[in-house]
Amino acid sequence: MNRKGSSSRDPDDERGLDGEPTAKRHRRSGDLGPERDRAWSGRRAAERAVLVGVVLQRDSRAVTEEHLDELELLARTAGAEPVGRLVQERSEINVRTFIGRGKVEELAELCKSTEANLVIFDDTLAPAQARNLESVLDRNVIDRTELILDIFARHARTREAKLQVELAQLQYMRPRLRRLWDHLSRQSGGIGTRGPGETQLEVDRRRVGEKIAHIKELLRDRRTVAETQRKGRGGAYAAALVGYTNAGKSSLLNALAGTDLLTEDKLFSTLDATTRRVPLPGGHEALLTDTVGFIRKLPHDLVASFRVTLEEINAADLLVHVADVTSPSLEAHIDTVNEVLGEILDGPRDTVIVFNKMDMLADRDDVARLQRHYPEAVFASARTGEGLDDLRQRVVDRLLRGSVELDLVVLRRHDRVLSYCYREGRVEAHEQREDGHQRLRVRFPPAAFRRLQRLHAGDFALDGAPATGGERT
Numbered sequence: 243m244n245r246k247g248s249s250s251r252d253p254d255d256e257r258g259l260d261g262e263p264t265a266k267r268h269r270r271s272g273d274l275g276p277e278r279d280r281a282w283s284g285r286r287a288a289e290r291a292v293l294v295g296v297v298l299q300r301d302s303r304a305v306t307e308e309h310l311d312e313l314e315l316l317a318r319t320a321g322a323e324p325v326g327r328l329v330q331e332r333s334e335i336n337v338r339t340f341i342g343r344g345k346v347e348e349l350a351e352l353c354k355s356t357e358a359n360l361v362i363f364d365d366t367l368a369p370a371q372a373r374n375l376e377s378v379l380d381r382n383v384i385d386r387t388e389l390i391l392d393i394f395a396r397h398a399r400t401r402e403a404k405l406q407v408e409l410a411q412l413q414y415m416r417p418r419l420r421r422l423w424d425h426l427s428r429q430s431g432g433i434g435t436r437g438p439g440e441t442q443l444e445v446d447r448r449r450v451g452e453k454i455a456h457i458k459e460l461l462r463d464r465r466t467v468a469e470t471q472r473k474g475r476g477g478a479y480a481a482a483l484v485g486y487t488n489a490g491k492s493s494l495l496n497a498l499a500g501t502d503l504l505t506e507d508k509l510f511s512t513l514d515a516t517t518r519r520v521p522l523p524g525g526h527e528a529l530l531t532d533t534v535g536f537i538r539k540l541p542h543d544l545v546a547s548f549r550v551t552l553e554e555i556n557a558a559d560l561l562v563h564v565a566d567v568t569s570p571s572l573e574a575h576i577d578t579v580n581e582v583l584g585e586i587l588d589g590p591r592d593t594v595i596v597f598n599k600m601d602m603l604a605d606r607d608d609v610a611r612l613q614r615h616y617p618e619a620v621f622a623s624a625r626t627g628e629g630l631d632d633l634r635q636r637v638v639d640r641l642l643r644g645s646v647e648l649d650l651v652v653l654r655r656h657d658r659v660l661s662y663c664y665r666e667g668r669v670e671a672h673e674q675r676e677d678g679h680q681r682l683r684v685r686f687p688p689a690a691f692r693r694l695q696r697l698h699a700g701d702f703a704l705d706g707a708p709a710t711g712g713e714r715t
């Protein structure tokens with residue numbers, strides 16, 4: 243795919259694009275029986291897709307084109323073949339069909355001339371808009387979210403990831419069931435093919451609702467397991483790799499921890515949070531967790547379904563924000579990641595930014611510019627190992643800077659407070675006082691200290707103010 247080439251495209255040129263035939267796609271449905279399975283997987287082999295973007299007043303045409311470049315990559319990752327593009331400039335969206343009436347006709351023409359059987363909108367469509375468009379175009383119409391869900395479904399490997407994806411799919415599907423039924427009627431074809439009665443729709447809605455509740459319960463159980471695993475990590479300093487999809491998070495974890503996680507030049511290769519121990523200079527070590535990548539226009543409930551990732555990010559002492567230095571949309575990607583983090587974090591977090599793929603950067607002037615903007619950034623390459631020592635040292639600096647040493651007196655619930663301190667912190671001194679209280683000197687990583695305050699408020703008193711920083715012994 244030629245991402246950069248698109249910038250030289252005549253803005254009004256909505257020609258088709260050449261490409262390879264596509265693989266068959268498989269997707270999971272909400273297990274609602276073979277009929278609806280068929281509806282949900284209505285898009286299959288050799289899907290030829292027309293991509294549609296809208297330039298609203300606050301955006302520029304170039305930005306929309308850039309979003310469509312990314313949508314093209316998403317479409318390919320999902321196994322479809324982009325064969326054409328349509329861009330409309332509008333001051334506001336059309337309530338019925340998202341794009342204007344004339345533009346819908348143009349879109350129908352483009353679908354015909356490119357023999358497209360699928361239309362993908364870059365923006366989220368309301369269920370009714372998708373339905374209206376489908377009935378006019380007589381083709382399946384999906385939006386970016388549905389495309390991302392499709393990719394998630396293809397990439398989910400573990401039970402956890404599969405459950406999370408299924409939850410996200412069902413939540414997306416519930417308000418759109420009527421449309422799925424429409425797909426079905428269109429596929430069965432024939433004049434006078436009637437859609438299902440309202441009653442059947444109601445039954446389906448209820449079944450989807452029940453299924454959602456069931457999966458949430460299963461995920462809750464698994465969450466307890468994940469929490470127990472997290473607790474078993476002791477007082478180790480925890481860092482999470484976060485960043486735009488395809489930035490090289492998994493590759494960095496592999497390079498730092500000597501693991502062999504899947505890395506691919508595709509979007510959303512990783513759907514599971516994986517944690518590994520990483521040795522650091524000075525005998526220190528950190529736990530480093532790989533997480534699901536972010537992308538712009540990522541719907542909130544989709545993010546929320548990746549609960550383990552969110553919890554890992556929230557439990558981390560340090561975020562290692564990985565950015566692909568070769569991306570033409572570097573700054574936009576960084577902003578997107580920061581926005582998503584702002585939504586999911588329960589408070590500010592220590593962050594190190596890593597510009598990855600330095601081996602591919604042709605123009606080293608970019609480095610000087612980035613250094614001015616991000617004076618604390620690390621420039622690295624997971625591929626060649628360049629900059630990794632820098633990154634390790636940076637993590638140690640933060641680890642030392644962020645940890646908290648406390649002198650505390652246990653007032654009540656002794657067993658619990660003591661076991662927390664020994665489990666989550668590094669106990670440097672422990673004595674029994676004459677008044678019967680236990681006195682401890684403990685060093686905590688920042689996240690463990692925050693949890694101590696939350697879980698054991700009132701169970702202990704601080705002897706003097708907490709001392710932060712300093713060398714860990």
Ligand SMILES: Nc1nc2c(ncn2[C@@H]2O[C@H](COP(=O)(O)OP(=O)(O)OP(=O)(O)O)[C@@H](O)[C@H]2O)c(=O)[nH]1
Pocket residue numbers: 485486487488489490491492493494504505506507508509510511512513534535536598599600601602622623624625626
């Ligand atoms: N040239 C170069 N390529 C890299 C580097 N790091 C990663 N890549 C490539 O970039 C692609 C994406 O890498 P991943 O590690 O899968 O990226 P990720 O951030 O984990 O992506 P998702 O899990 O899909 O969100 C792969 O093809 C990697 O081989 C690097 O330092 N240099």
Ligand SMILES: [Mg+2]
Pocket residue numbers: 491492493504505511512532
């Ligand atoms: Mg990955």
